[in-house]
Amino acid sequence: MTTGQQVNPFAAFNFTLIVDGLSGSHGFSECSGANTEQDVIEYREGNMDFAVIKLPGLKKFGDITLKRGFTTNRELWDWRRSVLEGTVIRRTGHIVLNDEAGNPSLRWKFTNAWPKQYSAPSLSDTATEVAVEELVLVVESFELDAS
Secondary structure, eight states, X not given: OOTTOOOXXXXXXXXXXXXXXXXXXXXXXXXXXXXXXXXXXXXXXXXSSSXXXXXXXXXXXXXXXXXXXXXXXXXXXXXXXXXXXXXXXXXXXXEEEEOTTSOEEEEEEEEEEXXXXXXXXXXXXXXXXXXXXXXXXEOSEEEEOOO
């Protein structure tokens, strides 16, 4: 980047979500909760004067919540149903943030995801918005992908 060059931030609505093995995974309207955090282990030796050493502990990865307009595509429900029936199908996926031209710019990878929760759309005869289904995925890793 040269001095004085303006760099615009990416728009939050311009993303693609790809989950291996799901053909309809591009149609999500919202993706949230993807994060990493780590516990802190505080350690103090007996001869240290009121100082604590902080060591990195257990790594944790946030649940990813996906929302999309409800259609006749049953893939999300079928994936969740398999877990309910005792067969956990783990999948890898990518959250891709696109630039203004629609080209992939940043990519996060999550692994060993499986659905812990599925929510059917809220329905009301006075509502005018789109019916939205929600899937919550637990993941075992989440990272900014180099590819």
